[in-house]
Amino acid sequence: MEPLSWTGAFAPLVPVLWTALAAVAILALLRWIAGFFLSEGDTQTQSDGTLAVTRGPLEMLDLATWWALLAALAVVAIFVAGGAALAEGAGILGAMSRRLLPVWIALASTFALSLTFKRRLGLYGKLFDSTIGMIGFALVMFWVFAAFMGAFGLIVTHDPLGQSGAMKNELPGMPYTRMLGEVAEGSYPYYLLGGDNLGRDVFSRMIAGSWVVVQIAPMATAFAFMVGITLGLPAAYKGGRLDELLSFLANLILAFPVILLFYLLVTPEIVETGIPAYMAAVMFLFPIAFIAILLNSRYRTRPALNTPLLIAVIGGLGWVYLSLISERFGPLDILPQALDLFDIPGGILVVFVSVVFVNSPTVFRIVRGLAFDIKTRDYVAAAQTRGEGSWYIMLWEILPNARGPLIVDFCLRVGYTTILLGTLGFFGLGLPPESPDWGSTINDGRKLLAIYPHPAIVPALSLLSLVLGLNLLADGLREESLRD
Amino acid sequence: MSDTPAQADAEETPILEIDHLSISFFTRLREIPAVMDFSVKVMPGEAVGLVGESGCGKSTVALGVMQDLGVNGEIVGGSIRFRGRDLSEMSEAELRDIRGSKIAMIYQEPMASLNPAMKIGRQLMEVPMIHEKVSKSEARARALEVVADVKLPDPERILDAYPHQLSGGQQQRIVIAMALMANPALLILDEPTTALDVTVEAAVIELVRDLGKKYGTSMLFISHNLGLVLETCDRLCVMYSGEAVETGRIEDVFDRMRHPYTQALFRSIPLPGADKNQKPLVAIPGNFPLPHERPPGCNFGPRCDYFEAGRCDAQAIPMFGLDQGDRHETRCLRHDEIDWTRLAIDGVETARTEPGDVVLKVDELQKHYEVAASALLRGGETKVVKANESLSFDARESETLAIVGESGCGKSTFAKVLMGLETATSGAISLRNTPIQNTAIEDRDTATVADVQMVFQNPFDTLNPSMTVGRQIMRALEIFGIGDSDAARRERMLALLDLVKLPREFADRMPRQLSGGQKQRVGIARAFAGDARVVVADEPVSALDVSVQAAVADLLMEIQREQKTTLLFISHDLGIVRYLADRVLVMYLGHVVEIGTTEQVFAPPYHPYTEALLSAVPIADTRVKKKHIVLEGEIPSAMNPPPGCPFQTRCRWKSEVPGNKCETELPPMVTISGGHQVKCHLDRAHLDAMEPVITLAEPSAEPAE
Secondary structure, eight states: OOOOOSSGGGTTHHHHHHHHHHHHHHHHHHHHHHHHHSOOOOEEEOTTSOEEEOOOHHHHHHHHHHHHHHHHHHHHHHHHHHHHHHGGGGHHHHHHHHHTHHHHHHHHHHHHHHHHTGGGSHHHHHGGGOHHHHHHHHHHHHHHHHHHHHHTTSSOSSOTTOOOGGGTTOOTTEEOEEETTEEOTTSOSEETTOBOTTOOBHHHHHHHHHHHHHHHHHHHHHHHHHHHHHHHHHHHHHOHHHHHHHHHHHHHHHHSOHHHHHHHHHSHHHHHHTHHHHHHHHHTHHHHHHHHHHHHHHHTTOHHHHHHHHHHHHHHHHHHHHHHHOOTTSSOOOSOTTTOOOOOOHHHHHHHHHHHHHHHHHHHHHHHHHHHHHTTSHHHHHHHHTTOOHHHIIIIIIGGGGHHHHHHHHHHHHHHHHHHHHHHHHTTOSSOTTOOOHHHHHHHHHTTTTTOOHHHHHHHHHHHHHHHHHHHHHHHHHHHHHTO | OOOOOOGGGTTSOOSEEEEEEEEEEEOSSOEEEEEEEEEEEEOTTOEEEEEOOTTSSHHHHHHHHTTOOTTTEEEEEEEEEETTEEGGGSOHHHHHHHBTTTEEEEOSOHHHHSOTTSOHHHHHHHHHHHHTOOOHHHHHHHHHHHHHHTTOSOHHHHHTSOGGGSOHHHHHHHHHHHHHHTOOSEEEEESTTTTSOHHHHHHHHHHHHHHHHHHTOEEEEEESOHHHHHHHOSEEEEEETTEEEEEEEHHHHHHSOOSHHHHHHHHTSOOTTOOSSSSOOOOOOSOOOOGGGOOSSOTTGGGOTTOOTTTTTTSOOOOEEOSSSSSOEEOOTTTTTSOTTOOOSOOOOOOOOOOOSEEEEEEEEEEEEEEESSSSSTTSOEEEEEEEEEEEEEEETTOEEEEEOOTTSSHHHHHHHHHTSSOOSEEEEEETTEEOTTOOGGGSOHHHHHHEEEEOSOTTTSSOTTSOHHHHHHHHHHHTTOOSSHHHHHHHHHHHHHHTTOOGGGGGSOGGGSOHHHHHHHHHHHHTTTOOSEEEEESTTTTSOHHHHHHHHHHHHHHHHHHTOEEEEEESOHHHHHHHOSEEEEEETTEEEEEEEHHHHHSSSOOHHHHHHHHHSOOOOTTEEEOOOOOOSOOOOTTSOOSSSTTTTTOSSGGGSSTTHHHHSOOOEEEEETTEEEEOOOOHHHHHTOOOSEEEOOOOSSOOO
């Protein structure tokens, strides 16, 4: 079988794409230079209340740049749509586009639904008023959909861990053989993005790697937020000694070198002492405390509803908590095996703990700062004068009004966490060595980077696009939430 | 107020001539016209007032003059001429030259106009150094002169200070000085005193007026306060919803108004003579139209008593010149049909309620705060802030007791102690004979908490922005243990909305969907949720627009009449205090300096501080003659109060007291007559000889032309 080329039947379009992109660059440069010599056209109001701009040379240049950009985007769109139709006929890009078809469908329907109902969807709907926000959202959702569908075996072409002696360091588009000359019947015929140094499929490992990120990053960030909020609110609201103590602790943690901390946490000697497990036991208490206080402060005036609700919630979450921390033969072997719902691999737990541990002081500081401002508002005074408890005021009067900046920070922080996971994987900390996560993959590919760059470049670009997407999403949310 | 340089100057070129100006803002959804068909002329040396409620476009006019409308704003019609030259035809460089040197603007918030990282002297010297390229020493000399002109003590020291080292009033004087440094031909003042206390405001206004005369500067004075405009301006332009509705000389517009909006505005502000029982205020019905929902024809039509369907809403209404007065114009089709002498139509008289038993008794209340002298070292020396020194009074059932005083006088601290957010240092507060001064709010029983409630000042801050209106009221009901099921509480919540005259649909709205007045009503409903016996209203209407103030104040009075609540009305606005208070308590630096019924406090003999306060309040009535008393100096710090009488540092009567009693002894509370007490060393002869500060001249039938 012939190896696939990058674009297959669409090869004639490639020069068009390069020409269009070059035109964009040259025109933008021209526009910038011309801006020093020429003045902009006048704006005029028309009788129907719209503004009209007279066409000067600058406006013509703007227009030309815009058209060139549109042409480039159109070619990209043809690669994606045509590729989904032609599959291997359109080369590697086409075949990938076909494999990602479920993701395209999911993305398109999400956007169609959201755009239709955007006026009824609050802040989420407003995101679709901002181009930056939409681009970010599309990038993030691409990886989320790819991760979930990949986890259900929809997109991946080969087993991410399966090795092939024949495919070691093969270039993208090579036909798949299990051994030299042996054609594997029934399996996908190509390694779309080539093979790594152990002959594993880079494309499948990229998709599987996104699943690791999507599983850990948002959850770990959410836990960091709960810890930060549960400590930050009282620090700001009560102030005084409590604030001084907690702020000092936060500064202490922030002053500690992060990488060193990770190395310490995963060292077998430290793991044996049980420190990470104990830390997990403490940190995972916060979400339960958070939710219990949240409900109790809200419903304490109605005991008939409050008591059963609290028993149910604390009971349920407590069980999950115990299953989470209790590990057979681990330092905390509390729950009998029969009741233990699930076991988290020790490595993942350590990663989780490290991420929560280094993120929560920053969240603490943000929450504290926001709460300092909001606690001076009259509605907080109104709650005080009707005798509300401190926790009600903190969680129901202050916290909801800090949500805008917190949501934006959450998006950014998921991005940092993704980078952090990459770092941990790169140093081989916590995650198993054969793990397909992007950090480990980059580290594997690094060794032969000069000769075979593709096994490292693919996960690096994936990491970049997801974090970029999260940052753009945060920017879009910030811009739109400020607009009210 | 000086006489207008009227007809004689008619041929002279005006300093500023705005001709049929229209300004729009463009958003993604639509064009929003902010100012429509607006014309005004400012002659040399003339001061023109621009009056209207928030959102009427008065600040947009000012920004238009400065050609600073931002990216979305656009002048869509008409012209702005400065000394005969069209500003929109000038280049960016010419405009830059004019701004700050020929036209200067003074904004509301002084701190926002000053660079906090630069010494005052350098900021002032910059102006002539940039615009006139003068030498450094000359600029410094000019700065010294101007600082002395704005009556700041010790100019050398002020020039070497940073902005944060000055008080708000001093900062605003510096901003004015900075505007004057360039000797501008036109000064635009956008609500220059809104952020200041009344006595400071009076001093700044007097300064502006005197400087206007001295330098011959023309002024465009933007304000929502008709009283201030009366004191500073020669001519007046009333704006409503983007249009000028009436312009003319102050006397013409104030005494012979010819537009229903101007008339309604005057009926809704508490002028001397208004009374909550016999002559209540008349609020303007309805709401201010949103800029993109303006009605066809007359913008004021839907809220006007004289509206005639088919005529007032048929076409756009132009300005009509009037025969009377000097350039007096109105935007009313029916200006010659309406009987302008007729009194308000729907003023409803109510019976005066008699105060009942004593509900709240405050006896020698004292509240001191300890603050660390240095932020770095704890536990060293501490300083004591004496927020409340000795506070004694009682308040009866269904009585309105006004607490008057400027910022820093201790009224908010007293409210905190009363609510239980702080505990007293010494003294007693008893609520129906139960002492509560040392019981913090968490230790009070539900009934006590529900009995003492508060209405807050800032309508935009009083409701939690992320909870529906209904939920917030229901939460208060839950806390006060009212109603045994959610359904019962919801029913009670709807009844409370009825009580404050809000439609029941508002229960499911978010606070941002409500106007300021509506939010304030929700705040009142929340305070009355547990049938409060004592309600502390902390400046409940001062942040609202004039036309809404009357409605909210009357609502409070009505609920009070029904529920026999004791209302503690904290305010610095003596106009509204005179209108609705039964008794008045004047506070200064933590002391009660005067207490008595409203009539007693507003008539001589006064405490010297009350006298100054009364003189400082601007009153929008041309009949009023005020005695002119300007307080010198600043309010002393509560951390370091003067010995003896707290007011002795600013008192103009101090020389009348023999010896140095004022500086050494705290004056005793002297009873003048039935319940009227004054804390002053002045002897009876001097007190009795005091003249009234405010006198009403008989309305002249034919104002002087």
